[in-house]
Amino acid sequence: MSQEINQKSQEVRVRFAPSPTGYLHVGGARTALFNWLFARKNNGKFVLRIEDTDTERSTRESEQMIMNDLKWLGLYWDEGPDIGGNYGPYRQSERLEIYKKYAYELVEKGYAYFAIYDENDPKKVIEKTTKEPKTKNPFTVVFKVPENKVIAFDDMLKGRIEFSTEHMEDFIILKSNGYPVYNYAVVIDDHFMNITHVLRGEDHISNTPKQLLLYEAFGWEPPKFMHIPLILGADKTPLSKRHGATAVEHFRKEGYLPKALVNYLAILGWSVDEEIFDYTQKVQSFMPEQISNKNVVFDYQKLEWVNGKHMRMLSLDELMKYFKDWQEFTGTKFEIPDKVIEISREKVNTLKQLYEFTLPFVDDNYEYSNDYIEKFLKKPEAIHILELGMKKFSDLNDYTIENVEKVLREIATELNLGTNKVFQTIRGAVLGRLVTPGLFESIAVFGKEKTLSRIRRTIGMISTIGG
Secondary structure, eight states: OOSSOOOOOSSOEEEEOOOSSSOOBHHHHHHHHHHHHHHHHTTOEEEEEEOOOOTTTOOHHHHHHHHHHHHHHTOOOSOOOBSSSSBOOEEGGGOHHHHHHHHHHHHHTTSEEEEEEETTEEEEEEEEESSOOOSSSOEEEEEOOOTTOEEEEEETTTEEEEEEGGGOOOEEEEOTTSOBOHHHHHHHHHHHTTOOEEEEEGGGGGGHHHHHHHHHHHTOOOOEEEEEOOEEOTTSSBOOGGGSOOBHHHHHHTTOOHHHHHHHHHHTTBOOSOSSOOGGGOGGGOOGGGBOSSOEEOOHHHHHHHHHHHHHHSOHHHHHHHHHHHHHHHTOOOOOOHHHHHHHGGGOSSHHHHHHHHHHHHOTTOOOOHHHIIIIITSTTHHHHHHHHHHHHHHOOOOOHHHHHHHHHHHHHHHTOOHHHHHHHHHHHHHSSSSOSOHHHHHHHHHHHHHHHHHHHHHHHHHHHTO
16 A cells, blocks of 8 residues: 555445553453454455654554454554555554655645744744754644634534534644654644444543544545444443453453453444354444444453353364463462363363362362362261261272262261262362262363362361361
8 A cells, every 4th residue: 555645445444443452351342343344344454553653652662562463363553564464553653754745745835833942941832834844953743723613524423413613722833852652643644544334432522623623724524424432331431441451461461252241242332133242244234324322331251151151062172272271371380180171160160260160170289279278177976977978989999970979879878977978078079179069070171080189188287177
């Protein structure tokens, strides 16, 4: 794509334009998703542009993290500078000459001026001129706001919106360091990148009048705008860290599936006919007018529920792939066998929960939960249950689920105890806790050697707690 020559595109072109000053917020991810869906629905292009003009806060580390998160979510962009066979993003920091050229053009046309500042007081303007300053004083380029002008546009979601310039002041478009300000840079970029539709958060509505003034000054046709309601926390204020984690990377570390997170972000404001779906299969049904014009509340419990649904829809092979990818990403050390994952998956909602739930199967230094110790291990019958368990499981050679169940019921019968008391005592002995996968399945997975070693370990534990 030419850096300067705009040839009006007939195809739909949208963009996601984050600032690389931190992590990718789930609100930003949802905006990216709606842009991605709109582009795919219309066989258009989804462009990634990094708005890195905040020289003090922008970092390449944040930029890379944002791109990694977008790729993890499956929201790949369609064009950009080639970086070894992959598309990189467009960066505003690499387009400074273009911003300067067109800022100076506005001065020549009478729509802007140079503001020269006092060397000793960088906030004090000492001269306004239409001639480029030759002095060493710092200067900016300032756009002249016309008086008493009504600025109007038709928002794709909110309808007609009007502003007046009555209370607007002239505004800087090019800073003294040569970097553009946000409202100016996006106009230049959106025009030369042929952006046809701008789908963004409604917090940008207040920026739109300045941008429209610039479009008019250049004689350019603006894109169509759609301002999407924000995601709120439980207290109905914009979602932020005070409500809990908001970074896409956090949810990735917590073991959420990418399709589940995108599924949840999609139903935050988008009216669809079902709650659980693969977003890649909803492209053709995406219509921007179905997005609610009301703010939506981020519900962490609902997200976990959605993720659990997605986990249970996966085959064991698919789940293992996601699980191992998560382990590699988080650096967890224990390898969990497939058969343990298989019997554990129904009782958890995230990959992290799955790991923690299955950890006692592979960590022989597992701890005993307090409720197990107090409710069962300290009871006088515990030692009899465990000792009889040692004998019967020593005699058992074929560790099928049916045979394990038979042994456990025999223990209850011979000791004249309730099955719950026997089952829970043995459950805690082999896994250290009272909430586990099915007890029969767990012992069948362990087999003879490990089952006996764990019951033996627990018998030794009784003497240390005064049972």
